[in-house]
Every structure is written in C-alpha cells, then in structure tokens.
Amino acid sequence: MSTATLDTNALLTVPAQPFDYSFSLAHTALLIIDMQRDFIEPGGFGETLGNDVSLLAAIVPTVKRVLEAWRASGGHVIHTREGHAPDLSDCPPAKRLRGAPKLRIGDEGPMGRILIHGEPGHAIIPELAPIAGELVIDKPGKGAFYDTALGEVLKTRGITHLIVMGVTTEVCVQTTLREANDRGYDCLLVEDGTESYFPEFKEAALAMIRAQGAIVGWTAPSASLLAVLPS
Numbered sequence: 001m002s003t004a005t006l007d008t009n010a011l012l013t014v015p016a017q018p019f020d021y022s023f024s025l026a027h028t029a030l031l032i033i034d035m036q037r038d039f040i041e042p043g044g045f046g047e048t049l050g051n052d053v054s055l056l057a058a059i060v061p062t063v064k065r066v067l068e069a070w071r072a073s074g075g076h077v078i079h080t081r082e083g084h085a086p087d088l089s090d091c092p093p094a095k096r097l098r099g100a101p102k103l104r105i106g107d108e109g110p111m112g113r114i115l116i117h118g119e120p121g122h123a124i125i126p127e128l129a130p131i132a133g134e135l136v137i138d139k140p141g142k143g144a145f146y147d148t149a150l151g152e153v154l155k156t157r158g159i160t161h162l163i164v165m166g167v168t169t170e171v172c173v174q175t176t177l178r179e180a181n182d183r184g185y186d187c188l189l190v191e192d193g194t195e196s197y198f199p200e201f202k203e204a205a206l207a208m209i210r211a212q213g214a215i216v217g218w219t220a221p222s223a224s225l226l227a228v229l230p231s
Ligand code: TIU
Pocket: 033, 034, 039, 046, 049, 082, 142, 167, 168, 169, 171, 172, 173, 197
C-alpha cells in the first residue's frame, strides 16, 4: 500500500492478552527501551552485574524486524538510553554503590566508562541505531518518564498509545510501563521484543502486566503486531 493514501488515524487492532489492543499510527509511538551495548554486549553494565548478556542479544533480530516494519508504516519512533553525565551529577550514590559489581557506573571498562553518556557502551547497538527523525531520550533512572522530557514530547505529538520493546523486561521496561500507565497511556508490550537476564522474571512481568484486565497493559507476540501494520 502507498503511504500517500494511508489514513494514519485508522484504528488497527492487534489480538493481544488479555483482550484486543487497538491503536492508530498517528497517536502511537514505538518505544524502544535501552537496547544499548552496555546491556547487550559483553563487558558492559549488564555483565558487570553478573549477568549472562547472550540472553538479551537473542531478541535483536525480532526488535529489528518490528522497528523496520514500523518505520515503513511511518509511525513515531522513540528510543531510550539509560546513562549518566560524566561527572555523575545525575547518578544517585545509592544507585552507584548498590551491590558488589565488578565495575561500578562511571568506572572504565572495555567499552569505555560504564553507563556514561557518549561512551561506546552507552550507545544503542548498531543494528537498532536511531535514524533521522527518531527521538532519543536519555534517562538517569529505570523509568523513561523520571527526570526526562518524555511526557512533554508525547503530549506535543498527541500520542496516547505506546508499543514497547527493549530490555530488561522487569526493570526498565516494566518501570516505564507502570509510569506510562499511571499517566494514562495505553501500552502494548511485544512479548518476543523484550528480554530479561532472568527468564522467570520475564514471564512473571508479562503475566502481572496483563493480569486483572490489563491492569498495567497488554502483551502480544511480534507476529500479531506485524500482521496488522499497513506496510
Ligand atoms: N539490571 C537490569 O536488569 N536492568 C537495568 O539495570 N536497566 C535496564 O533494564 N535498562
């Protein structure tokens, strides 16, 4: 179909859990959470916390497939990155000092300083790099609304629905979904477009998000979303 004739206000309906999720391209953003080298590649923040990062790398082809289809349909795309200023002024000591990682936030690692703006590890992985017109939100917390302009940006663009992918399911993705839900957004989490270092936490997060009549949001496999996109 030619995008010249596409009605971006038309309602598209994805078979989802716990029930169908309807959205229009005009009022929906694809929100991709923290697909950064620091979480997905060896030597970054995720690995210093003691995690097996290969679990997260496995979803990259799926996230890329959805991103490319969404781009082709002309929808809004927003990426987020977790990270901190080089002087750590936006990193609470409680976050930096928590636990016993091999390297802490701000320490020098194989991909530069851990979780610091502008360092190689802070970058979104090349396969999913933002293109012109796509917004990148830098966030100091796990949630994408805390201490960022995301809320204002969504209001300005008239966005009411968020389709979410990224890592990790029960940390930055779930925190962001909960922040968005409290702000009135209808959120769909793409089940195979998100991953955790702990498979059982991913499954629990998906279940608790869609429980109680979509108390936090909806979930659906990428195939169900791809099937309704007009590209
Ligand atoms: N550790 C972990 O599972 N996640 C994070 O620290 N950040 C995000 O989820 N992006």
